[in-house]
Amino acid sequence: MTVATDLDTKVELTDERKPRSRLAAIGRFARRNPLGAAGAVVIIVMVVVAVFADFIAPYNPVVNAFDRMHEPPSLENWLGTDQYGRDVFSRVVYGSRTALLVGFASSFVGATFGLVLGVASAYFGGKIDLIFQRILDVFMAFPLIIMALAVIAIFGTGAQNVIIAITIPFIPRCARVVRSSALAIRELPYIDAARANGFSHSRIILRHMVPNVMAPFLIMITAFVGQAILLEASLSYLGLGVQEPTPAWGLMLQGGAEEYAESAPWIAVFPGIAISLAVFGFSLFGDALRDELDPRLRSQ
Amino acid sequence: MNPSKYLRAVSIVAVGAAVALGFSGVPAQAAPKQGGILNFVVPDEPPSWDGHRETTFALIHPFAPFYSLLIKANPDNPSSPTDFVCDLCTEMPTPTDEGKTYTFKIKQGVKFHDGTPLTAHDIVASFRKIIFPPEGTTSARLAYFVMVESVSAADDHTVVFKLKYPSGAFIPALATPYNFIYSKAKLEKDFRWYETNVMGSGPFKFVTREAGAYVRGERNKDFHVAGQPYLDGFEAIFSNKQAVQVQAIRGDRAAIQFRGFPPKSTEDLVNALGKDITVQESDWNCVLLFTPNHKKKPFDDVRVRRALTLAVDRWGGSKSLSRIAIVKAVGGVAFPGHPLAATKAELEQLPGYWPDINKSRAEAKRLLQEAGVPELKFVLWNRAVDQPYTIVGTWLIDQWRQIGVTVEQKMEPTGPFYARLRSAEFDVTVDFNCQSVVNPLLDIGKFLSEDIGNESYGAYVDRDLDKIFDTMNRTPDEAEQRELMRQFEKRVLDEQAHSFVTLWWNRIVPHRSYVKGWKISPSHYLNQDLANVWLDK
Numbered sequence: 001m002t003v004a005t006d007l008d009t010k011v012e013l014t015d016e017r018k019p020r021s022r023l024a025a026i027g028r029f030a031r032r033n034p035l036g037a038a039g040a041v042v043i044i045v046m047v048v049v050a051v052f053a054d055f056i057a058p059y060n061p062v063v064n065a066f067d068r069m070h071e072p073p074s075l076e077n078w079l080g081t082d083q084y085g086r087d088v089f090s091r092v093v094y095g096s097r098t099a100l101l102v103g104f105a106s107s108f109v110g111a112t113f114g115l116v117l118g119v120a121s122a123y124f125g126g127k128i129d130l131i132f133q134r135i136l137d138v139f140m141a142f143p144l145i146i147m148a149l150a151v152i153a154i155f156g157t158g159a160q161n162v163i164i165a166i167t168i169p170f171i172p173r174c175a176r177v178v179r180s181s182a183l184a185i186r187e188l189p190y191i192d193a194a195r196a197n198g199f200s201h202s203r204i205i206l207r208h209m210v211p212n213v214m215a216p217f218l219i220m221i222t223a224f225v226g227q228a229i230l231l232e233a234s235l236s237y238l239g240l241g242v243q244e245p246t247p248a249w250g251l252m253l254q255g256g257a258e259e260y261a262e263s264a265p266w267i268a269v270f271p272g273i274a275i276s277l278a279v280f281g282f283s284l285f286g287d288a289l290r291d292e293l294d295p296r297l298r299s300q
Numbered sequence: 301m302n303p304s305k306y307l308r309a310v311s312i313v314a315v316g317a318a319v320a321l322g323f324s325g326v327p328a329q330a331a332p333k334q335g336g337i338l339n340f341v342v343p344d345e346p347p348s349w350d351g352h353r354e355t356t357f358a359l360i361h362p363f364a365p366f367y368s369l370l371i372k373a374n375p376d377n378p379s380s381p382t383d384f385v386c387d388l389c390t391e392m393p394t395p396t397d398e399g400k401t402y403t404f405k406i407k408q409g410v411k412f413h414d415g416t417p418l419t420a421h422d423i424v425a426s427f428r429k430i431i432f433p434p435e436g437t438t439s440a441r442l443a444y445f446v447m448v449e450s451v452s453a454a455d456d457h458t459v460v461f462k463l464k465y466p467s468g469a470f471i472p473a474l475a476t477p478y479n480f481i482y483s484k485a486k487l488e489k490d491f492r493w494y495e496t497n498v499m500g501s502g503p504f505k506f507v508t509r510e511a512g513a514y515v516r517g518e519r520n521k522d523f524h525v526a527g528q529p530y531l532d533g534f535e536a537i538f539s540n541k542q543a544v545q546v547q548a549i550r551g552d553r554a555a556i557q558f559r560g561f562p563p564k565s566t567e568d569l570v571n572a573l574g575k576d577i578t579v580q581e582s583d584w585n586c587v588l589l590f591t592p593n594h595k596k597k598p599f600d601d602v603r604v605r606r607a608l609t610l611a612v613d614r615w616g617g618s619k620s621l622s623r624i625a626i627v628k629a630v631g632g633v634a635f636p637g638h639p640l641a642a643t644k645a646e647l648e649q650l651p652g653y654w655p656d657i658n659k660s661r662a663e664a665k666r667l668l669q670e671a672g673v674p675e676l677k678f679v680l681w682n683r684a685v686d687q688p689y690t691i692v693g694t695w696l697i698d699q700w701r702q703i704g705v706t707v708e709q710k711m712e713p714t715g716p717f718y719a720r721l722r723s724a725e726f727d728v729t730v731d732f733n734c735q736s737v738v739n740p741l742l743d744i745g746k747f748l749s750e751d752i753g754n755e756s757y758g759a760y761v762d763r764d765l766d767k768i769f770d771t772m773n774r775t776p777d778e779a780e781q782r783e784l785m786r787q788f789e790k791r792v793l794d795e796q797a798h799s800f801v802t803l804w805w806n807r808i809v810p811h812r813s814y815v816k817g818w819k820i821s822p823s824h825y826l827n828q829d830l831a832n833v834w835l836d837k
Contacts (some may be wrong), residue, residue, distance in 0.1 A: 062697075062698065062700040063698065063701075064620075064694075064695060066616075066619075066620030066621075066623075068626070069620070071624065083624045083691075084624075084695070084698075086696065107614065112574060156710065156712070157710055157712070157732070158708070158710060206790070239684050239711060240538075243695070243709045243710060243711050244690060244694040244697075244709055245694050245698065245707070245709070246699055254541075255542075255686055255690060255691075256624070257543055258541065258542070258543030258544075259543050259562075259564060259565060259686075260564065261543070263564070263568070
């Protein structure tokens, strides 16, 4: 539609929205959620550090250097050295890889399984839903760490098994949240229409329901990453996670860090700060994302 | 002066003073006092409760106080490899039949904790379980008694051991603190009863055990040594975290951890507690090994096994690791310093002990190349105990990294770790040879073929090696023994590369000064029945 004015100008009226600049969207997000933006910055820094660890870390994190044992922070070793003479800064840098690998892998896999199971449970309803929810109740009756410990006891230690151990308890938690959203969607007319058109169950679930529960799914993922990092650190601290000499923050807190807590506190302090920052960052970002994606919270 | 250096100097002086105090013994030994509960920390839990089956301090420390032995190391002189005293016998026997028969007279009136009498038949049943275990059961010290032909009871209070040949290794083997005397009736009822139950005749009666937490014992008022034990009871607290163990002593939640601490922890305790801490130090008849599984490829290839030992810089490791771990001495298969042990010059002829580590590692790389595994990768299984397992395991991985070998370390608690060793489900494992009485002739039984040495986990059979062991134990000539020991050592560490010694341990036990009557020995297994321990509070 074109409107002519006296000034001989033409104004184009269109139903199409102007494409929003991503940068502007990020700016708006940062203005509305400054804490969330701070969390996002922490996450980005962590990802960059993890990806470019080979270039950022000044030393190989697993190489022993007994001539530099227990060195305090200095220009040569920014965060000092541990009982094997290994550079703490380099281990913290490489430790971010372990944290992110375990965090993202277990969160994505756990949340994705939870998503599919939660939506399917809501979609089928009836006895299937009832039985499935009771099974989830059993899993959810155990605290995360207990469940993870049980899984580690079965599969053993190591990075892969830690991912499995953290993934399993995430599945029911995500499934429960996603199901509640999917229950509402199931009743919407377009799902009925899809059924009436004879679409298969998998098509209805994957093409029509799953995309509409992405908001809680994404929120769960961000929340899970922080939890997974903390859980990985806890398991490693207990000696049940990744093992020496793999650089991992939780592992850096045990053994020598405890033994030398008084005489060489930097061995424990810096990985501790790294864990706190990472978990804090993901928590802030997760909260902000929830606020952003949940229309009720956004209107407030 | 840098304050930290100043503090370090003060610490060293303080530790030195404390060690000196420990070595000087108890000045003007006071009369033991009755009463009190001894709390001590045990850094691990045992896989089972059967002393005949197990080889770990985790069993000895909490469970030895419940049992009597036939003979034991003299608690007043536990460092001596030859000073043994009777526990259940009345006097140390003089061998007859040209050194082939030992007759022990047994104390009368000794009772098990359930009130049943302990007789020669119980002792015979116990030693038959150790020396002639039925198929399907495990006796960890089978190889110690290769010289024994029979054990029998002449009457209710006489036990007779008949040997195949005279052996100076027999009496030390008998004094092994794992040789708990069990009830014949219990064994007849269920041969494996003692794996999960306790019933002995020792100075303390079993009260309770909380898995993962503690074992408690109370004074046995009917103990067969008059006046002993002095303590009302004990609580063995399980904690595998060294920091927790140190803090337990520092906070007086526990008085001692009998296994030992590394120098730094000792220094911290001395700095914090001053005269309230006494430090005792000793060499340690204990060594960490690493053992490849001969049945797994590529470790069935001797070149690969040799490469692994060639990569390890033991001389450098001794200097570094002794600062952070309870290891120190470089040695071969025999206890360093013993007349049968290799000298430094002899050691330097063996792979892995060469003075030039670069040459050694170059040879290791060449062997791996030749064996077709230049970029070898494997899993190193290790026991989830801080000292010294984790530290030495991590150090080994760094040593192997320097010849291009990539190793992932997997740690397991003691129970699963032993199960893995016994089922040979590993590529390479950290292993150990910890013995009680210093007796290299038998201590090296660890390296024998898998079907002879029940503690041998490398899954190999080497009859030539077994033959050298047998010949060495039969000859009374020390020079010949020494020569045979060199052959044995060369075969194990070099020619066949069966299993490898890392570093020998160094025992430092800082304890609350009010703990009296306990003396350190070169073994954390010896002198642990607590009968003569008392509290000066």
